[in-house]
Amino acid sequence: MNLETPALIIEEGQVRRNIAKMAGIAAACGVALRPHAKTHKLPEIARLQIGAGSKGITTAKLAEAEIMAEQGIDDIFIAYPIVTEAKLERLATLSRRINVIAGVDSLEGATAMNETALRRGVPLQVRLEVDLGFGRTGVPYDHALELAAAIAKLEGLQFRGIYTFRGFFMNGAPTLELEAAGLEEGRLMVELAERMRAAGLEVRDVSVGSTPTAEYAARVPGVTEVRPGTYVYYDRMQAVLGSCTLDECAAAVRVTVVSRPEPGRLVVDGGSKTFATDVGPGAPPLHLIGYGHILEEPDAVLERVSEEHGMVRVPEASPLRVGDVLHIIPNHICSTVNLHSRVYLQDGGQMRELPVAARGAIT
Structure with a gap:
């Protein structure tokens, strides 16, 4: 192929090895693997991950989930608060087609979602996002039990459990102590889930773990799922962190x-x-x-x-x-992929072009 530059080249054999490596880690720990598709944004790669044992995929935005569903991916967690009326209508429509779980982190957002669910007659599955110090979305850890109890009372919602994104943070700052960070992440979330159960809540999902911490958080008894994303390609940041070579x-x-x-x-x-x-x-x-x-x-x-x-x-x-x-x-490969409208998968001497189907799917 006479390839013009700049171009994003993906070594397909290495992708398969990376997928198999993380699938093996999850299987050995007895947890579900639900990789984040924001890294590759490609239904074809998502299918490879599911074929290797992933339960389903994670997306950051509703539009990404819709694109993946159109290509046959039928089990998706949207790890992002969905709060506007138009998007909640789209979520309800998607929930009629596939198994979809949405993130919530506020009573206002959950109430709006509940109203849509009741109006449309479509029960909506939700997980509560918990902030362990990353300082992005997520209810503060100490307020999570109270909010979970309020969400669980909403008739149109099915409360599934809790999730977090912490990355390589511990004690409010970036760290290279990935094992300690991952184990603490898993422990904190399992302890929270146990307190919720003691309060009478059903908590089926305890979902944790980014690429640098997934293999460690997965070891904590009580963790049910890990959601790494970057591992499918890895990047220089992950190599410096020690997640890969x-x-x-x-x-x-x-x-x-x-x-x-x-x-x-x-x-x-x-x-x-x-x-x-x-x-x-x-x-x-x-x-x-x-x-x-x-x-x-x-x-x-x-x-x-x-x-x-x-x-x-x-x-x-x-x-x-x-x-x-x-x-x-x-x-950082995730943001780099989003800059490219196509990638080129290379396997030995063969190269093929793939459009980045979910590129720019920001709604």
Whole structure:
């Protein structure tokens, strides 16, 4: 295939190995695996995950779930509060077609959802999101029992349990102590579930675990499900965290050197429209250098990006020249995928193009 750059290349064999690895971890721990599809946004990859043993998938937005359902994925958890009338109507319609669970984190949101469920005659399944210190959505841990009890009384809703997203955070800050963070995440959620059950609530789901913590949180007795996402491709951030090796990273952006204006600097044809910049250089605890790892020149640094240009610092003796092709593992693959309308799956000498079906599905 005569491939123009920049282009996002996915090594299909490595994807399959990554899928099998996480499926094995979940099976060994006796927990369900419900991977987050926000990383790949591809129904084909979701089907590979389900074929390897995943219970279903997780999405961030309702639109992602709708796209996946259109392609035959029939068990989806939407890990995001759905509160507007139009979206609640869409949720009710989707719930007639497939098994779908939605996230809630407020009584106002749950009440609106309950009104839609009763009006449409469609019971809606919900999980309560709990904030363990990440500071995003989620009810504060100490208020979760009270809110769960109120939600469980709403006649149109079926309260399924609790979930959290904590990432590699512990004690309110990023950490490289992934095992400790994962075990604490699982323990806190199981203890909360036990208090809810003691108060008379039925808690079937205790869902935890991102890519860096899933294998550890899954070990905690009482955890029922883990929801890693990035593991399917991995990225430079996960490699620095220790979740994987660079060799396990299945995705790289192929770029071309378009300029070498001086010996220590060259320019590639991928900038902020090509590489995600949400995980940038320098921030603790990762202290990443640049916006990606350049496979052909590990000592080079993608140190600055504008929309269409990537400025790379190279050793002055580097043999790279205009027209050379490079492959760069991005810092954060999830946001990078969302910048590309298509990806190229490579398997040995074969390459095929796939549209990123759920790209930009933000509603």
